[in-house]
Amino acid sequence: MNQHFKLGALAAAALIACAPAIGADQAAAPTKQVAAHPQAGKKLNVLADEYYDALARFDPVSASESGDNRFIDQIGMSISPVERSRQFARYKAFQKRLHAIKRAQLNSRDQTSYDILDYELGMALRFEPFPEHLLPLNQMDSMPVTLANYASGQGAQPLSTVQDYRAYASRLTQLGPWVDQAIANMKEGIKRGIVHPKSVMLSALPQFKQLAASTPEASIYYTPIKNFPAGFSDADKRALTKLYADAIGGKLNPALNRLATFIEKDYIPAARTSTGWNALPNGAAWYKVRVASQTTTDLTPEAIHEIGLKEVARIQGEYGRIGPKMGYTGPAAGLPAWVSQQAKFKPFKTEQEVIDVYRKLDAQLRTKLPSMFNLRPKSPLDLRLEPELSRATASDHYTPPAVDGTRPGVFWSVVNDPTQYGSTGMVTLFLHEGQPGHHFHIALVQELGLPNFRKFGGNNAFTEGWALYAETLGKDMGLFDKPEDYFGHLNDEMLRAARLVVDTGIHTKGWTREQAIQYFSDTLGYSEADSRAQIERYMVWPGQALGYKIGSLKILELRHRAEAALGSKFDLRAFHDIVLGEGTLPLALLEKKVDRWIAASK
Template sequence: MNKRTIAASVLAGALLIGCSQQTQKEAQVGGGEQTASAETNNLGSVFDRYWEENSKLFPLEATAQGDNRYNDQLPNDGTVAFRQNLQQFYQKYLSELQQFDREKLSDNDRISYDIFKYDLETKLEGLKLNTWMIPYQQFWGLPLTMGQYGSGEGVQPFKTAEDYDNWLGRVRGFSVWADTAISNFRRGMRAGVVLPRPLVQKMIPQMEAMVVSDPSKSLFYGPINKFPASVSEADRKRITEAYRAAISNELVPTYRRLGQFLKTEYLPKSRTSTGIAAVPNGPDIYRYYVKSWTTTDKTPDEIYQTGLAEVKRIRTEMERVKNQVGFKGDLNAFFNYMRTDKRFTPYKTPEDVLNAFRGIQAKITPNLPKLFGRTPKTPFEIRQTEAFRAASASAEYNPGNPDGSRPGIFYVPILDAKTFNTTSGMESLFLHEAIPGHHYQTSLQQENDQMPKFRRFAWYGAMGEGWALYTESLGKELGLYTDPYQYMGALGDEIHRAIRLVVDVGMHHKGMTREQAIKYMMDNEAINEQGAVAEIERYMAIPAQALSYKTGSLKIQELRRKYEQQLGAKFKISDFHDELLKDGVMPLAVLERKMDAWAAKQQ
């Protein structure tokens, strides 16, 4: 998924937090004087007020969801005052929630109650950690998000003169944010809460790439090159001058300052250790991340053992497929054959590749009604990833709008169609990123106006990514994987998620080094060293995030097996899938309670 797969769940975290002074005052109002009793207030009103305040506190998140009221705001999320604000904000709404008798609520409101309670308690627990001493890293953070929003290619709108002026407000906020970030990094240096050296080495060129002498060569000049017809000539001239000044006087100096700080001060103090356990309170930090990303109480050791077992199981199936096609040699030789043999690179043009994915969609379409009774109204398209970002992009899904004004888009990066490999898991990739994976799950969730907004626009990776990975296992039921090489590609995708369980826990809990993790990955899947390094360093930067995919997928498969056994002939797979998706993403324990109640009604 568009790293909305990741970023949306973290928008309210390290990167995209912000609020105005006015909002800070509002958020600090005590719970007692604003809290209405359960008798005079309804749960929906609590959720509505929460959503309004949350949108002010997190204006970048609001922009991403189409709420453009705060598009000029980028407040300073790194301060002690902001964290205190958040603590009071979350506690206020948790106190309000606790005035309701859960047992007297409707089924849908009980689900909302459980998700809301889980979310607030998890966020309050997270605020106790010292992770604010690491404001960003190479994989995500505000310095990268600014480029995504300000390029004119992201969710920040540039349709009117006011839109252009709004962005300048965020530029001013970024300069202040960067000073706080450097201060927090320095606090971390003194406390020993610092990033591993290989990650810092990746961050420095990211900052330096934003330093230009000619403003027109800046990424942030993109909107100037694409003025809509509605912007007058006078406004164009004024805005162009303002953007050139903002790039030269604010953005470039800010990125230069960040880059120089990382290179001269931070890099020498960065750590040579790999996992988060090496920093003060590191084991507690990792346990929190494991709990929040998987939405379970599984221990790191449990997850590690699951990973080892899954890697072994999938390798056994890979051996079976290798033998089925008559390949002589070991698995690594088979991987190499699939990567390099000319028969697996048949395409000539990007359109050939896109047509192959359209062919996959056509093949599964007749079979979808067997597995789904409810399908999204949101339109769907397959597009080639734009050239400016294709080199660093993965295949991904960008959600559409609930009103249908923007389709859900499956983006495929095609640098050279002649080297695009058919065995890369094209069929499983389409199922995961497109239909029925992220497109069905996200669209049905956003289209359900019976849910409060905090649920319609929620993201829990354990269920969201778990669902998408689960849908890869539906390939044969949907008429795919008839070609053993496509099935092998699907197994490759699956073992990649299993390997994550081993190396993530290995690095952050069991003392596995970066180099050992890279070797383990390359020994067990068809990935080159460059790809393995990028993956392992991602897991170093965001501990436990990579555990969510397989954990969620295994839970959904477990639930399916349970209800198949319980219900026997009364089990209908389309009803199971429809029930699973209709209420949006949620913590896995909440999902299991909901699904158990559904199964009981089927009997």
């Protein structure tokens, strides 16, 4: 599965992870330029900082995922109905203050901040009618599993100093009350018919059973105590050992046991047998807001479904051309399944051999990327194997650097069984998760001197759309000259296109889980188990998978528009400067920006 950067888009994390669809009429319409008024800019920057801090305090874990280490001892209680209601009140107050600022009195950089903030607040408020908090966990995403994955010290939770250890222990003490709030929310969800499908909760149950340990020492959260850094004193080790034993044994283990029992005995029997969000109360409207937030467009689910079908057909046409070059002579749609059965495309014996290929590719890219990019992040990119602790549930992914420079950006390669690790998708995967994909965008955002809400926030359509667009640059760089590498690129494109079809099919068109699984197996050649894991992801994260392809198609459309308009004057490096140079933008704002650049370049 071609994996995604876990976006800490805080505006959304608050509610669903993202921000409002902007129609063409709203999108930063050019204003008659007047002299910038310093007081207006000052008011905006104060407001933007207060807004970001409200997001970070509401969801501190997303803040640390995004590289902001100020709140690594907090988990927040964003699932609390009371806290959620307070957050919506804050959004309304911020929106009122924003609209009191005259946009025309801002300089052009602040106008962009104004437009993004207006967009994010508008979208966040569109979620107010929909009780996201009654679905606080699933098989893809939950606070207990997120904190468990931090226990290795390899992720967004640093574990290298005594202070770090105390910060993680503080989060563990807050996890027990979070679990009890989640149980209360799910009980309310049962009463109101707002529950997850039974199939996904059956998939989630083993995770939660595994977290519920009989003793502190048997808990995954105790892992840091078994891996003290060399410099810790004996006194510190004794104090931390007691701190962790008390935190885990006192409240956390009993809470996790209550959670596993509740899910098994109460929640799963009450879970629904339907598949899509449209089966929930007001679910069709709820899904449309999710689609708007994840794509930052006003595209309807029906229109996105049709885009997906057209893209699937186009890519299958490419399969028909590349298959014979790989030795395949069957029908185009059967190419992915055939490739998955060929031993020659699984050449590895050890995990070291896998990471060595990525390191060689990384070195190759460092010589090629300067000819395509003026803007490149200063933060280094490290390549690492996923720790054994989280390997079974993780997938290849990127984590951003800490803004204070204490950790680099990291491409994580997940190798459970090296003999089953396919080689055909490696080039495309690294272009997406490493450079010039997530690293060139996310690490660069931290270095542009942007307000915190832009530095640490963002939206899914730009973030994943850029990374998917970055995959296409492999063709420009000659990285797809081998047919199997070009197939790997096509296969990843097919995944993103098929997602448009199944996500909208499930949540709008009444597709069943089984129907969607069959479509994935037929279209992508996935095993039933792999297709099931993908489809169950879309069942609990409606709309999330749409941002990739919609964002990528928009960036490609803008590039082609610029190439056609500018002809010999078109400069790819300059185009990339325009796309990346102001950080993450909603797609409508990006389009306005590129159009202004085309007009000025003429």
